[in-house]
Amino acid sequence: MPDHSFDDFVRTSLPALSRQANxxxxxADRGADLLQDTLVKVAKAWRRIRTDEGTALAYTRKAMLNTxxxxxxxxxxxxxxVPYEDDRPAPDAxxxxxxRDVLRRAMATLPRDQRAVLVLGYLEDLPxxxxxxxxxxxxxxxxxxxxxxxxxLRKHLTLExxxx
Amino acid sequence: xxxxxxxxxxxxxxxxxxxxxxAPHPDPDRILHRVRVTRRRTTTMTSAAVMVLVIVVGATxxxxxxxxxxxxxxxxxxxQPTALWFADPDHGxxxxxxxxxxxxxxLAVTTDGGRSWHGRAIPGLTAAGHIHxxxxxxxxxxxxxxxxxxxxxxxxxxxxxLPPGATPDGFDTYDGHHLYLxxxxxxxxxxxxxxxxxxxxxxxxxxxxxxxxxDGGLLLTDPANGARFYAPxxxxxxxxxxxxxxxxxxxxxxQLRRTxxxxxxxxSTDGHTWTPLPF
Numbered sequence: 001m002p003d004h005s006f007d008d009f010v011r012t013s014l015p016a017l018s019r020q021a022n023x024x025x026x027x028a029d030r031g032a033d034l035l036q037d038t039l040v041k042v043a044k045a046w047r048r049i050r051t052d053e054g055t056a057l058a059y060t061r062k063a064m065l066n067t068x069x070x071x072x073x074x075x076x077x078x079x080x081x082v083p084y085e086d087d088r089p090a091p092d093a094x095x096x097x098x099x100r101d102v103l104r105r106a107m108a109t110l111p112r113d114q115r116a117v118l119v120l121g122y123l124e125d126l127p128x129x130x131x132x133x134x135x136x137x138x139x140x141x142x143x144x145x146x147x148x149x150x151x152x153l154r155k156h157l158t159l160e161x162x163x164x
Numbered sequence: 165x166x167x168x169x170x171x172x173x174x175x176x177x178x179x180x181x182x183x184x185x186x187a188p189h190p191d192p193d194r195i196l197h198r199v200r201v202t203r204r205r206t207t208t209m210t211s212a213a214v215m216v217l218v219i220v221v222g223a224t225x226x227x228x229x230x231x232x233x234x235x236x237x238x239x240x241x242x243x244q245p246t247a248l249w250f251a252d253p254d255h256g257x258x259x260x261x262x263x264x265x266x267x268x269x270x271l272a273v274t275t276d277g278g279r280s281w282h283g284r285a286i287p288g289l290t291a292a293g294h295i296h297x298x299x300x301x302x303x304x305x306x307x308x309x310x311x312x313x314x315x316x317x318x319x320x321x322x323x324x325x326l327p328p329g330a331t332p333d334g335f336d337t338y339d340g341h342h343l344y345l346x347x348x349x350x351x352x353x354x355x356x357x358x359x360x361x362x363x364x365x366x367x368x369x370x371x372x373x374x375x376x377x378x379d380g381g382l383l384l385t386d387p388a389n390g391a392r393f394y395a396p397x398x399x400x401x402x403x404x405x406x407x408x409x410x411x412x413x414x415x416x417x418x419q420l421r422r423t424x425x426x427x428x429x430x431x432s433t434d435g436h437t438w439t440p441l442p443f
Contacts, residue, residue, distance in 0.1 A: 022184050123185055
């Protein structure tokens, strides 16, 4: 008799998982890819973790973070870099490029561990200690990663403001 | 705006992350389909990779170890008398080369008493070597920088690693289990194919003749004065000996002796009990 518990788990947890995946990956398409890679791993371990939905969800969230931070996946999925200038919309069509667009582009350039800290802190509202436990880092390291991420974003925004 | 205030920036980051997080969710059925396809593909690729690995490793071993069944080059010759050995009336081995045209050594094998020969080149062996069969039926090739052993009547061969700095010139074994290297560089003993070489203490500084014994020990003879030294298996030290059961020439699993120039030959399995040969 086929086991439908994994399918049921995916259907139930998809909104929460997709939310984290989209925030980590920065877009719906890449978020779906991240979700897919994560669920492939979870499916392999499903017999071991399907004790209850809470355990499975926590395991999947952790697996998603590990997958996102995985160097191997980074290399495998790395796209072709496109120079910012070439990718920039024409000024006549998008004359009012706002700070959000700059911020979104700047966030896409952040190292993955820095972005993960931002997602867990600003989207999930987790305290530094919990983020540190999830990422296997020290709280001081989490604060350092956030500081460096915000500094980078601030630098991009300031630079863009001086060019406008 | 020369600098973005920290609180404002954090609010902007929070807002942007929330906006990205609330992007449309993928269709569950579509995601599940992608997960299934990916898992099937991963399983297939893993199986294929394992099969390729097995084939590559198998092919490497297959080609690295000389096997019987190939065709020998024309004009080969026997390097020296000790390069020929018959394990029984039908099965024989020979080391042949085509020097000076091609000084690659081939292992020639016959299974019909020497009427036809076939063989394979031995990788790394370009100089004349020796071949003989030990009492346990194993066949041994030594020459160049190699010692090879076959324990399946010549079908497959494997290399025996030598101690650093040693050459296989003085390699010998009686029983196929206790292996000896006796040369100007030193004396070594190894027990079994996978054991480590153990250095033995030379009893004298003179050049010595070595002869492995049926019990696994080693007998050394000083040709200058006829003195004999013996180290039993398990001992690294040689002691002077006058045991009469030691030192007879082994012929396969038997020892052979002659008590006088015209006396009949006698054979023995243990060096103690001797039986006259009836011819």
